[in-house]
Amino acid sequence: MTEQPPPPRPEPEPQAARVLGPIARYEQSVLTRIQDFQDPHQEWRRLFAELFGTFLLVLVAAGGGMMGRAFPGAISNSAAVASPGLMVMAIILAMGKVSGAHLNPAVSVAFALRQDFPWRRVPGYVAVQLVGATLAALFLRAVVDVSARYGANHPAHGYSAVAAFWMELALTTGLVSVILGTASGAQNVGIVGAFGVGGYIALAGLWGFPLSGASMNPARTFGPDLVATTFTDYWVYVAGPLAGAALAVVLAYVLRGGGGGASGAAAAQGDLFTDVHDPGKP
16 A cells, blocks of 8 residues: 655745734835825825925024014024925925925925925915914914014115015026036935025025025915915916926926936935936846
């Protein structure tokens, strides 16, 4: 009688499958979704990051003028205009991985024009940026007890709104050019781009502030204007930055060709550590 071979033993379950229970698997799936910018379930995180980031930016940008009014002589003009650049730098490093840290409707529109950001997400980004700016102005008015108009942007006395428009256009062209440049192809410098963007904002403010306030950001001006219920010459701070953003996109095309590459798109959508695509690599 021939001895029957023993039945094959079932292969052991992989270690990861044995260790991961239902809760652990759920946590792992959440982490995976956070890393995938295309997952619509994580859109609320991106929108919250834009709201919170814009809140912090306007808290500093409008706060310089409002705090200066409440405490005369305590804050110099140089400190007031340089601090938003430092804040933007910090926000990019802290939350850029989540939303791309646009913090500015002109930047969101520029990335979309450059085909590095989906147009369908622009309205949501712009809406929460405006809300974040408004909440910052409300917070400052409540805490500092000073009118938000002291934190708003206005053309300098003796200068026309048209002159302020051209200043905002020029300043925003430079800002968006720096943003697109540090997020594109061979110029992509990852987290170091935060220092380039923040440094530009501070430098632009140091010399452009006296004429137009160096807003470069429709949301930054919208919040204080809404809380102060005065939109005098607000068109300057919408038309100037948007026109400057569009011009920067044209300049980016002249310098680098069309957008829509993996590197620029990743930076626009929250990946600070992007690599230049090498056709020879898989």
